[in-house]
Amino acid sequence: MTETAPVIEIRNLHKSYGTLEVLKGVSIRAEKGHVVSLIGSSGSGKSTLLRCCNLLEDSQQGEVIFAGEAVKWQGSGLARRPADRAQVTRFRTNLSMVFQQFNLWSHMTVLQNVMEAPVTVLGRKPAEVEPLARALLAKVGIGDKAENWPAQLSGGQQQRAAIARALCMQPEALLFDEPTSALDPELQQEVVKVIKDLAGEHRTMILVTHDMRLAAEVSDHVVFLHQGRIEEEGPPATLFGAPKSERLQQFLSASA
Numbered sequence: 210m211t212e213t214a215p216v217i218e219i220r221n222l223h224k225s226y227g228t229l230e231v232l233k234g235v236s237i238r239a240e241k242g243h244v245v246s247l248i249g250s251s252g253s254g255k256s257t258l259l260r261c262c263n264l265l266e267d268s269q270q271g272e273v274i275f276a277g278e279a280v281k282w283q284g285s286g287l288a289r290r291p292a293d294r295a296q297v298t299r300f301r302t303n304l305s306m307v308f309q310q311f312n313l314w315s316h317m318t319v320l321q322n323v324m325e326a327p328v329t330v331l332g333r334k335p336a337e338v339e340p341l342a343r344a345l346l347a348k349v350g351i352g353d354k355a356e357n358w359p360a361q362l363s364g365g366q367q368q369r370a371a372i373a374r375a376l377c378m379q380p381e382a383l384l385f386d387e388p389t390s391a392l393d394p395e396l397q398q399e400v401v402k403v404i405k406d407l408a409g410e411h412r413t414m415i416l417v418t419h420d421m422r423l424a425a426e427v428s429d430h431v432v433f434l435h436q437g438r439i440e441e442e443g444p445p446a447t448l449f450g451a452p453k454s455e456r457l458q459q460f461l462s463a464s465a
């Protein structure tokens with residue numbers, strides 16, 4: 210890996226669900242310490258692209274590269290799959306995802322949720338992981354909720370617990386899929402603050418968001434997807450300040 214190799218790179222990715230082609234040759238890259246935001250209308254392929262980054266979805270053509278290492282594939286077309294399970298695990302543990310719907314385990318306390326993957330997936334000792342898990346809960350502002358059940362937390366607190374859980378894997382990059390979309394407006398800000406803090410620490414992140422102010426504030430690069438293709442991309446000042454494509458102009462005025 211050279212100094213300039215991106216943490217995550219997608220090259221010319223094609224992805225279909227059956228006969229529906231949802232990604233039609235998409236390329237993105239996230240450099241170390243950079244935030245890349247994906248914006249676009251519902252159905253444009255943002256979640257699918259994010260899920261292809263950590264191999265939660267298969268794809269039919271194109272490359273997925275993590276830290277200079279390309280995914281090895283077997284088969285072709287709709288039968289194409291990653292060939293090496295150990296490589297998939299390595300990718301997935303290094304690219305932690307935060308979902309719109311938090312997805313905390315309801316039968317585990319908040320602390321147990323945060324500790325679960327490092328212990329079960331990475332095989333780390335609970336006694337070693339616990340101090341980190343507690344420190345991360347404190348960092349996202351819910352240190353006092355460690356012993357609570359997820360259902361006892363507000364949506365904003367649950368999402369912050371989910372972010373602590375993702376961080377506890379000590380991943381190379383974080384993938385966020387509309388992390389504030391399921392929250393009431395007054396709860397969105399507490400999650401936005403955590404995401405801004407992480408961007409300020411120069412974490413590598415890919416952020417799918419409908420929050421244009423957040424994207425404008427934290428991104429190094431913004432990608433506008435339209436019907437499975439990149440319609441326009443660039444630094445936030447250009448993309449939001451001087452959008453060239455008519456579709457992007459329409460999208461931005463509808464999102465304002």
Ligand code: ADP
Nearest residue numbers: 226229231249250251252253254255256257258
């Ligand atoms: P976005 O996140 O931008 O709203 P998605 O990536 O979720 O878009 O979806 C892109 C397209 O793929 C949509 O047309 C959607 O209906 C379709 N799609 C998403 N997931 C599936 C699936 N599991 N099976 C079939 N079609 C899907």
Ligand code: MG
Nearest residue numbers: 255256257387
């Ligand atoms: Mg989506």
